[in-house]
Amino acid sequence: MTGRIPIAFAALLALSAAANPSRADTFVWIDEKGVTHVTDDPASVPRAAREKLIPEGAQRASLWSDGFRGPPVRTPQGGSSADEDRIYRLLQGAVDDLGRGDTARASSELEAVLRVAPGNAEAHWYLALLDRQRGRHESAEGHLRAFLASAGDSLAPWRASAERRLKAIEDEKRLTEADSASGPLRLVALESPNFRIHYDAQLGTAAPDYAQTVVRYLEEARAHALEELGVVPREPTSVILYGKAAYLEAHRHRFSFPTVGFFDGQMHVVSAAHPAGELRALLFHEYTHAVFREQAGSDRPFWLNEGLAELAGRESRRQLGLSRSEREALRRRIDAGAWLALRRLAPGFAGLDDEQARAAYLESTAAVLWIEARTTPQERARLLAELGTGMPDDEVLRTVVGRDTEGIDAAVRSAILAEFPSTAGPSAPLSGGAGQMP
Ligand SMILES: [Zn+2]
Known part of the structure; x- marks a missing residue:
């Protein structure tokens, strides 16, 4: 260690270290109606939404370190079943917990969603991010594939992101390069x-x-x-x-x-x-x-x-x-x-x-x-x-x-x-x- 700072300290910061989103070429944003948009022109995004821009660039680091962003949770329509209401509450709870950094609780809520609805796309999405963060790469890959199998057209931007994430996992598995975005390592x-x-x-x-x-x-x-x-x-x-x-x-x-x-x-x-x-x-x-x-x-x-x-x-x-x-x-x-x-x-x-x-x-x-x-x-x-x-x-x-x-x-x-x-x-x-x- 070069300094006197305990390295253990680093693990903490790694979690909160913002990825460098420069050179990101595509942005995802969500409007006030919960509709997701994709653009390569940040200037076209309404000012209010701009601070919520999600960089979806090609840099691998930003692929996985952009926080736990994902598809918005859709409110159940009138006449929904008890199961649908329960799924909605669990998903919303999980997203709120992720926002608070309570990842363990979020993870168990998402698992509970899958026990009721094994093909729930949103649950698979967030579990993929959580598993990747836990070092469970194969499990993350499984959830991304399940997400792709069940996500409809309304989730098209997230499907594109899932494809890129799958490719990143494959790259990691091929061990061709580190997750460093630069340097001739x-x-x-x-x-x-x-x-x-x-x-x-x-x-x-x-x-x-x-x-x-x-x-x-x-x-x-x-x-x-x-x-x-x-x-x-x-x-x-x-x-x-x-x-x-x-x-x-x-x-x-x-x-x-x-x-x-x-x-x-x-x-x-x-x-x-x-x-x-x-x-x-x-x-x-x-x-x-x-x-x-x-x-x-x-x-x-x-x-x-x-x-x-x-x-x-x-x-x-x-x-x-x-x-x-x-x-x-x-x-x-x-x-x-x-x-x-x-x-x-x-x-x-x-x-x-x-x-x-x-x-x-x-x-x-x-x-x-x-x-x-x-x-x-x-x-x-x-x-x-x-x-x-x-x-x-x-x-x-x-x-x-x-x-x-x-x-x-x-x-x-x-x-x-x-x-x-x-x-x-x-x-x-x-x-x-x-x-x-x-
Ligand atoms: Zn430590």
């Missing part, structure tokens, strides 16, 4: 049963065993996740490894600070030409995010997601739990009234400064250690699966762990206070603690 494809890997061709030239080493690290990350979380993604995970320069070329525009990796449905990581423990820890960390999002359908609660990833990365380096100096640093934050409530960290770490971000990772790690001491891997698998049903976080935590967010927060703080009863703690600053976070 040449990638080498590598298939293994559990991973679809591409790596920067330059990486393979320095170390003859580069590919085997990467596959071994990834399999170790997978075995570790299975051991700790009791579950792994149902489809092979896509991984792209870059030399530093190529990574910056492809992804610098996404972040406002230096990063070495992120997950956006595929793992993107910077690799040294001679991979070692640093890459292994990075892969353990990012793979945990892949498992979390695939199972839970979102990245939230963020403290749980980051705590699990952080622990995985540490365990890959045989570092168990938090060091004494890190626990003391947390004690000092409690004393100083600077403890960040886990509740505040649930939606993301955005808006935290450098030092707060470091503290957020430590607190998240402490909270997950507390949970891990009280749950089996099977219970943790259940935790992720229940989050994936869209049940509220606190209800899931209470059901599986026995305490809600505040309860866990309080328990973690009292454990730290109990360990260091004296308030006259050491005075080293937090940033002087043991090691950088990945």
Whole structure:
């Protein structure tokens, strides 16, 4: 990592990073009557609708990162059946949840639509976007095909978009290029049963065993996740490894600070030409995010997601739990009234400064250690699966762990206070603690 910003921070930003819509050549817009229009001339779009323009350009990045836009939900006509009303309510609820970023709940509502109406085009559309975002590429492809099979003429613009998305998935499967829209990055494809890997061709030239080493690290990350979380993604995970320069070329525009990796449905990581423990820890960390999002359908609660990833990365380096100096640093934050409530960290770490971000990772790690001491891997698998049903976080935590967010927060703080009863703690600053976070 070039900076002191934890890379885990990057996963958060990747979600909200706007795609670069320049050179998009076709726009979709929806008028006040809910009718969808397609144009290649943005100037022809009424001013009021212009801010809602949906770039449908040829750039692959914008194909998938334009948010969860899709066909408008049509109100049922008079005399509609109970099933039609239910489908309408579920679809509208899903679209509203997507707007709020509640992807897990939206996903379960859309699945419920398909149980009543297996050929519902809108449900297939949104599930394709959600699955792609979860790294379930084959499932996304299936939903796009089902969408095309059932979408009528009124959805023609979305059909065209679905065709382009299918082609993009095929490209990804062919592994001919990264999802970077620019740069002469040449990638080498590598298939293994559990991973679809591409790596920067330059990486393979320095170390003859580069590919085997990467596959071994990834399999170790997978075995570790299975051991700790009791579950792994149902489809092979896509991984792209870059030399530093190529990574910056492809992804610098996404972040406002230096990063070495992120997950956006595929793992993107910077690799040294001679991979070692640093890459292994990075892969353990990012793979945990892949498992979390695939199972839970979102990245939230963020403290749980980051705590699990952080622990995985540490365990890959045989570092168990938090060091004494890190626990003391947390004690000092409690004393100083600077403890960040886990509740505040649930939606993301955005808006935290450098030092707060470091503290957020430590607190998240402490909270997950507390949970891990009280749950089996099977219970943790259940935790992720229940989050994936869209049940509220606190209800899931209470059901599986026995305490809600505040309860866990309080328990973690009292454990730290109990360990260091004296308030006259050491005075080293937090940033002087043991090691950088990945
Ligand atoms: Zn992370």
